[in-house]
Amino acid sequence: MTAPASNPLLSDRDVDFQLYEVLDTEALCQLPAFADHSRETFTLFLDSTRRFARDVLLPTYRLMDNEPPSFRDGRVHVHPLMRKLYPQLVELGLLSATHPVEAGGQQLPITVYSLASAYLMAANLSAYGFIGLTSGAAHLIQAFGSPWLKDEFMARMYRGEWTGTMALTEPQAGSSLADVKTRATPAGDGTYRITGSKIFISGGDQDFTENVVHLTLARIEGAPAGTRGLSLFAVPARRPEGGRLVDNDVRVAGAIHKIGWKGLPSLALNYGEGGDCRGWLVGEAGKGLAHMFQMMNEARIMVGLNGVATASVAYHEALAYAQNRPQGRPAWEKDAARPQRPIIEHADVRRMLLRQKAIVEGGLSLLAAASWQADVAVHGKTEEERRRAGLLLDLLTPLAKTFPAEKGFEANALAVQVHGGYGYSSEYLPEAYLRDQKLNSIHEGTTGIQGLDLLGRKVMAAGGEAMRAFTEEVGATVERARKAGVEPAWGEALNRAQQEVVELTMELGAAGMAGEVERMLRHSADYMELFSVLAVSWRWLAQAAAAREGLARGGESRDFYEGKLAAAQYWLNTELPRVTHLVALCRSGEDSYTRMKPEWF
């Protein structure tokens, strides 16, 4: 068996397709914020990023997977390669790529940045993880911090001198942030004394920069119970004092032995055991969770990208394996004297690969669409445009976070399966990607939490305005597909499914307003599933339209477009019909797990 060619991580052709054929990312340059940009500057950024991902990051992946960080003498020692990699990642401009030039950034559209960062995640998600966390934490200070915090903390973080974390979870408070107990007591000098324990803090310590700033949720003494009593603090591991850094009494209490993302430590931290931990309030007291949601929403999109990236790198691994591994012959050709055929020729292997492609590229398209709304939400020309885009982004975020996590895990399992017995061994990479992927349904809000967020909040937002905007988007795509000459049945099926979902949503919303909250939310998992299928069907119809348009233009991409149409056909014929079943289920009142009593298990 020949070794697979080196993994492309994502298909460049597909990334270009998503940016410039499915979406019209060049049109973003008409917005004042992006006026200095052009397809050329986007390409420069994408090319340098993907080159670095392939040439530098990917070869480090397995090394870091094999040698996770160690915890010795109260300090965490990450893989020594990070000392070299982190400055290089900073050098690429990743920490503030989407921020204004005057703030040291490149003011790139998030759409471009998202797709570029997916290469880095596919190559080595842990190494990129430090960047994502630091960037998100710095952005929180940028949005809500005092000028002093910006100068002293944020600037150093953006320059790559310090890293950052988000510190929400506590042993007794994971999904339930209302139960955060970490306390903040005014120290009299404008700072607060912080005491408490956090857990699962990604990047909570490292030894490649001199400091780490924890953006920490804590409760100021006397604040009310629940989430409205939470405030946000910047709590550095070492604090500036008298022109130098002194220990700030944040101790690493232990390391979680994660099964994936092994390059990125996940830690338990104790604040103020020695009574000397200082935190700086970020933004308004009592608004901690609201502020934190900026970072959480960015992080949820990032988790979605990680899900796509992790499924993508494994898909490309499986594809290369299937093209090169000879095994067996078609069912109707049993002559064992003839040479064996590459397994990609077997229908079931092709099914597994096409399913992976549909999940990976459908997921990428969903993330690109969400990122596009993130750009317009901030930089759109009119208030109305920005508002509409903001609502769409909010609606798409739980889907963009969850679909890649859940279906990506299935895709990753298929990549193992395509490798047969070899896939079950750590001599091959797919098992590692499968382990990595599993985290994405858990961190930054579990799939269960996302389902409650989608159904209980997002689709009901602004009196149904978000849902109406989504319906318009679907309608526009159906119209585009019709004009492009896409199989009419596909658009009709999508329209029908959309209508079914709208009706279901109104019914459930009415139940909620009538006080039947349990009934409204009972099938939130099924609702998440059906809405994910619907949203990805929307993206596949958009891709089919762009592929038809491309075929009509002629040129060299015929194979690529045919592949897109086959994947669209697969998804729209195989997955989209499931929406009807799931809508019926949500509507049926099926109550087995609500009436199931703990003692019946």
Place this chain on the structure above:
Amino acid sequence: MTAPASNPLLSDRDVDFQLYEVLDTEALCQLPAFADHSRETFTLFLDSTRRFARDVLLPTYRLMDNEPPSFRDGRVHVHPLMRKLYPQLVELGLLSATHPVEAGGQQLPITVYSLASAYLMAANLSAYGFIGLTSGAAHLIQAFGSPWLKDEFMARMYRGEWTGTMALTEPQAGSSLADVKTRATPAGDGTYRITGSKIFISGGDQDFTENVVHLTLARIEGAPAGTRGLSLFAVPARRPEGGRLVDNDVRVAGAIHKIGWKGLPSLALNYGEGGDCRGWLVGEAGKGLAHMFQMMNEARIMVGLNGVATASVAYHEALAYAQNRPQGRPAWEKDAARPQRPIIEHADVRRMLLRQKAIVEGGLSLLAAASWQADVAVHGKTEEERRRAGLLLDLLTPLAKTFPAEKGFEANALAVQVHGGYGYSSEYLPEAYLRDQKLNSIHEGTTGIQGLDLLGRKVMAAGGEAMRAFTEEVGATVERARKAGVEPAWGEALNRAQQEVVELTMELGAAGMAGEVERMLRHSADYMELFSVLAVSWRWLAQAAAAREGLARGGESRDFYEGKLAAAQYWLNTELPRVTHLVALCRSGEDSYTRMKPEWF
């Protein structure tokens, strides 16, 4: 958080229910072969097995998971605990429990043995793996071997002095056994000289008994290409010569680093590198694959049991966690001043647990039903009974192998998910069970191979006789449920789905007979999926009937029966309707992955 109580592995109440309420296992004692048995002797065996599984095996699981076998100086060193465990497992009578008393066995029904062995698999699947492989290999010699082989090899294997393996796969021949290249040359003394390479040989070497016998597929010189040129050989690692054991030139060429089943080595073996490897023909030359299918079919049922067992132990882990972990409050009770509630009270957690229960107990019921047919196929009173049971066993085998592997993996992922961030760490057990489970969709015939076997062979067998027998079984269960007072809609839905599947099967069969093999087999994966859902729905309806009967009898098991009815409701309302969607898909001719060309990916 309190530590979960020690894991029960499987629910004893459920095992009793499957044996004596869903099935009538005592009725097997009316067959002459089981005349000496009674519920009391079954209970004795079950009790000693489950006690050993819980008290002795389970505590060794993580130790063996953490310290996989090492390969040094050409020998494999398994975990030192195996030196103690293996004789104890032998002492329990596991190697020949189902064999006649005169052959040293206990003549237990396979039905009883299967459910007992599931405890051992749930506790430590690798330790049990050596038993399963040795028993299967010895049974092959028992069925087809010469008296000399029985005395010299089989007897020692059954006594626990030697172990056994099945050696089919080669680097170029996994799913495609037609391409096996290992050669056998008559040595002139009745033995054969064996040369070739095998890979993925589970238990292919160990250091706790003095010898290992590899039941090996090889091609006798001059034999035709393809599977009909294969013969079966017993090839010991050390051969008896002059009253002692001498090296038989089978070299361990390397060890696969599996991601689970870590206690059981998976090896590459080279036969006859030094020109001195002897093999003994087992059965008829050219019938190797047919003979081997006895072991493979037993192994497939064993894989199914492993799948159920691995999902079960993780389910019980998740259940205990959910009962003990407080987190959050119901959506309609947001007062953060009140104490948090155990997560089992959240609808979505209960959904995840109920889904696991439905998969685990539905799978166990399917394995029990298949095992029952295995008993009747051999010991049934009439030729006709035996024949019918044999056809049903053949039909159920690919389902019983695949459903627990595929849906069990989903259940295992849910067990991780219920544990939240803790589930993603190797401080908790669910991640290990998730790794273990993944093998079951790959070994002993991948899921893809099982789909082809089911649709291309099993449902078409004997002119549709197997399918008719299955339809009768479903009909009888629907009738039993009706009489017991089970919700009539459930039985009607099952009947309808059964009818849909019969019609689809006839259509596909007609296509096959018309030479359209590609079209017949195109949706074999979807067909496997829909038939699995159907078969497990049949088992859930049977369980609902038995639960209703139990409730009518009254007594102490009310909670247990209510749980059964809720799980049946969940499965029949949530999963069974998917059959209609999948039948439509198989029928539609949907051809995306068959027309997808390799260069379109």
